[in-house]
Amino acid sequence: MRLSRFKFVLIALSLAGATLWITKHQNQNATHLASAKAPLSYSWQSNHSTTWQIDRATPQKQTLIYTQQMNYQDTSQRSDFSYPFVLLIDAQQHTKIQSQTGFSEHNQIIHFEKEVLITQFEPKNPEQNKTLSTQSITYNAQTNQVSTSAPVVIKQPQGTLTGTGLNANLETGYYQLLSNVTGVYQPQSQP
Secondary structure (H helix, E strand, O other), X not given: OHHHHXXXXXXXXXXHHHHHHHHHHHHHHHHHHHHHHOOOOOOEEEEEEEEEEEOOOOOOOEEEEEEEEEEEEOOOOEEEEEOOEEEEEOOOOEEEEEOXXXXXXXXXXXXXXXXXXXXXXXXXXXXXXXXXXXXXXXXXXXXOEEEEXXXXXXXXXXXXXXXXXXXXXXXXXXXXXXXXXXEEEOOOOOO
């Protein structure tokens, strides 16, 4: 009789221990999932927002930023955008960068994602338009540099270039495709 009571207590303790162990792991997983899905708490947000920046030293250089929705977090200096659109204007050329989504870091670096399109055009020479399309690109507002490791397609009046990865300076027009470069060049006919 004593042995059966001992077995009963041992089995009961084993079951209680297994139950506690399972409950603890379920709570840890639930806490982990809740923290992974927890949205970033924003300091403020704006819908259909347009910002226009004019440089006092060179008023012909202007920056226009539009987004359908922007959420900003003060402590991390991060913005999340839906349909961001940046227009860089100077006397020689205009550059338009747009995508479906994006985010900024430290009020300086903007990451454009999903169907990114960059268009450069000269107001005095519109037939020289250039476009770049990719799925993601990073723009540094202070240095006017863009970069990506994703595949890119560059269309110009003289032809089309494709490659994987890009480093470019939007101000000087210098760009470097990093790998898998192919191109089709169509020389203009002489009159």
